Structures are given as C-alpha cells and as structure tokens.
Amino acid sequence: MTDRPRRRWHIAVFLAPAVLVYTAIMIIPLFDTLRLALFNKGDDGAVFVGLRNFATLFGDPNWSRQFWNALINNCWFFVIHMLVQNPIGIALAAILSNPRLRFAGLYRTAIFVPTILSFVIVGFAWKLILSPIWGIAPNMLDAVGLKSLFSPWLGKESSALTTLALISVWQFVGIPMMLIYAALLSIPDEVLEAAECDGITGWAAFWKIKLPLILPSIGIISILTFVANFNAFDLIYAAQGTLAGPDFSSDILGTFLYRTFFGFQLQLGDPYMGSAIASAMFGVILIGVCLYLFGIQTRIRRYQF
Template identity: 75%
Template sequence: MSDRAQKRPFRWHIVVFLAPAVLIYTAIMIIPLFGTLNLSLFARAEDGTRVFVGLQNFRTLFGDDRWSDAFWNATGNNLWFFVIHMLVQNPIGIALAAILSTPKLRFAAFYRTAIFIPAILSFVIVGFVWKLILSPLWGVAPTFMDALGLGDWFAPWLGLERSALTTLALISVWQFVGIPMMLMYAALLSIPDEVLEAAEMDGITGASQFWKIKLPLLLPTIGIISILTFVGNFNAFDLIYVTQGALAGPNFTTDILGSYLFRTFFGFQLQLGDPNMGATVATVMFAIILVGVSIYLFGVQTRLRRYQF
C-alpha cells in the first residue's frame, strides 16, 4: 500500500487551538441567540405561565397598530441612519485615506491618529460632549457660528423633529469615520508598486490614477466597509440612548430598532416590559442583518474577487 493510501493522522492541535474561541463564542453568542429565538415563540399567560404561541408574536408585531406603527417608524429611522453613514462616512473615509497615503504629506501619522481617536471613545463621552457643544443655552456652537458670520443658521438641531436623527447620524459619522479611513489606508498600501509604476509609464498619474487604477482595486475593501457599516448601524443603540434617552425624542423621531428593542424588552416609564415581544423584535433585527450579510456574501463578494490580488 502506498503512502498516499495511508490514512492521514488527525490534527488534534487544530482542535486544541480552536476550542477556547469556539467555547467562548458559543457561550456568549450562539446560546443566547437560540435562547432569544425560543423566547420569541412564547407568551406570558395571565396566571404567569409560559404558553407556546408559535409565530403569533410576529403577527402582533407586524399587524397590531400598537406595535407595528412604532416598529416601522424605528425601521425607517434606522434605514436613514444607515444611508447617511453610507453616503457621508464612507466617502469621507476613502478621501481621507487617499490624502493620507500621499508619500510627500507631512505629519500623516499624526493626522491618522487624530482622526481615529474618536472611534475608541465611549459613547457616553461622545454623546455628552456633543450635547454640550450643540446646546443653544451653553454650547459653543452658537458662539462659534456667530464668529464665522453664520449665527442665523444655528438651530437646536437635537431638539427639532426634522433634524434630530440626521444630526445624530452625523455625530456618529464624526466618531467612526476613522475606521473606514484606516481600512482604506491599509488597502492602498497593499497595492503593488509594479501596478502603479506601470500606470505612471502609461501617463496615468495624480487623481486620474486614483480613479482609474486604485479605486477599482479598492472595491473589495469598500464592500467589507459597507457590510460592516450595515451591521453596525442596525445594531446601534448607545448614542441614541445617551443623547435622546430611551424615548428617542423628540416624539420618537430618533427611535431606531435598538432603542425600540430596549423599551419593548425592559419597559420604560409607563410602558411595561415584555421579554417575549422584545425577543421578537430582536429576532427580526437578526433576520434583517442576516439577509443583508447574505446578499453581500453571495451576491456581491463573489463578483469582487476579480479585483483581489
């Protein structure tokens, strides 16, 4: 019998190395996930016992006006929150990465650090500081805009229904723009010098080189940034809670799925918590994220592989 026909020994060291991570991930992610899915299929009876209701909680969430109006309002707000990040945060991140990757730029390391620092700050700090900055009573924004001759443009943006959600999204953009910037910066550095030298020999330099050579090679990274933005935005909660409270004022105009889940599950003020309906909202959030990630993995990523080295 040849050596190829012999059975290969099982690589136990792979199991040993993977076991701690798998166990921890299972304990803090997989088990709670299935627990949430299970909880969404039950309801609390009047005598306090758990009753299996199947998909009735989902019918209530989508069909009962007491639940569906707030749910669709939060979903629409969450979608707008995501759109602003995609249209503002990611293009700015790409532009900053392109500028900071310029070889002749001085103090580039300092600029990268300064832009990335807000991403590691606590949501509590960011929310509290921006509330102070934008306050019409003691904030520095009115004074600063007056000094620039733009005082008439100032408004209490966090207190107006038409602008509160957009303002919070832009605050979030300010905090996290450093993440797409660093990912794009690393992707730009990974482009082989031979490709750029060949482009220069063909007369493609400057901005033309970025649009025609670098940007197409960055598409896989842009796809990853987009799906990370999608998952992060549809899991958002902290900034809304810190700045606007659990009621996501004014008049629920900043309410997103995370804050709606919090009020549904734990209750707030006059609203009683319902763990079963809260689990139902969490399950729908999981389904939305799962569908979005699946579309990216099977519909987008496979087409972007042609741009990878």
C-alpha cells in the same frame, strides 16, 4: 507502508477557547432569543404561541407603527453613513497614503482617536456642544458670521436623527479610513510604476488603478457599516434617552427593542415581544448580509478577476 495522516489536534486546542466564548455570549443567546419569541406570558408561566408575537408586531397598529418608524429611521441612519462616512473615509485614506504628505501619522491618529471613545462620552459631549443655552456651537458660528444658521438640531423632529447620524460619522470615520488605507498600501508598487509609465498619475491613478483594486475592501466596509448601523443603540440612548425624542423621531430598532424588553417609566418590560423585535432585527441583518454575499460580492470578484 503508507503514512497515516497526521491529526492536528493542536488546531482544535487553540480554537477551543474562542469557540467556547463565542458560543456562550453569541450563539446560545441568539437561539434562546429566537425560542423566546415563540412564547408569551400565560397564567402558569410561558406559553407557546408560535408566530403570534410576530403577527402582533406587524399587524397590531400600535406595534407596527412603532416598528416601521424605527426601521425607517434605521435605514436613514445607515444611508447617511454610507453616503457621508464611507466616501470621506476613502478620500482621507487616499490623501494620507500619499508618501509626500508630511505628518501623515499624526493626522491618522487624530482622526482615529474618536473611535475609541465611549458612546456615553460622545453623546453627552455633543449634546452639550449643540445646546442652545450653554453650548459652544452658537458662539463658534457667531465667530464666523453664521450664527443665523444655528438651530437646536437635537431638539427638532426634522433634524434630530440626521444630527445624531453625523455625530456617529464623526466618531467612526476613522475605521473605513484605516481599512482603505491598509488596502491602498497593499497595492504592489509594480502596478503603480507601470501606470506611471503610461502617464497615469495623481488622482487619475486613484480612479483608474487604485479604486478598482480596493473594491473588495469597500464592499467589506459597506457590509460592516450595515451590520453596525442596524445594531446601533448606544449613541441614541446616551443623547436622547429611552424614548429617542423628540416624539420618537430618532427612534431606531435598538432603542425600540430596549424600551420593549426592559420597559420604561411606568411601563413594564415584555421579554417575549422584545425577543420578537430582536428576531426581526436579526432577520433584517441576515437578509442584508445574504444580499451582499450572493449579489454584490460576487459581482465585485467577477469585476476584479
């Protein structure tokens, strides 16, 4: 007489609350947004129009100009994070993982604290710091003889978006630092001791031994950075407002979506076109995640194993 397989109902019981909450606040709104993008306002309420909203978004000059401007700005916002935030995070993690470094815990805490601050606080604080009228940035640069380098960076079209991206880097560099720090600590001591026997120490050990072993973690950080940056909204809104000035130079997909869906000033919101923009954002993020999963991550695993 064979034993029947045990039904592990407790797994479903423990997963049910999380699944229900995730479905209620993520899955249902996502599908409802995709559904709403296929409708438009009619005389008797919502009217099914198919892909006409997307044709307007990409074909109408007024809409497409704003969309492509926001998308290009979003790409630049992401590139700065990839080229500045993540390398700095990796370097900080490598330094702080040195067992001979004193006060490493204090440094980790100080670097990670900005990540728990509110976007509104960070946006307004840096706007005050960089103000040419009452900000402290001009005086700080003057103290070191570099006042000539100061410029109203948040007020210039050429530098507003880059400045905001660097502020975001300052706030969130602690996240890749902590993830890479945890990955470095998980490397077996036997591997490092074997490298020392071969004369590989210091930075040589990091480049030749540690870095290849933490490539999967770097890949995960990269895709998290991609998703977070293409969902960005709060910092731009807090610092530059709904219009993402000056002259939409810091406009990204998040602010473009907010301005369209909820309206601004005397312009009424359009939930149908707003849903089309949100669906386009979802498509961009989905394509990026798929490229990572089926391209980069596969190569990383092949390289590692």
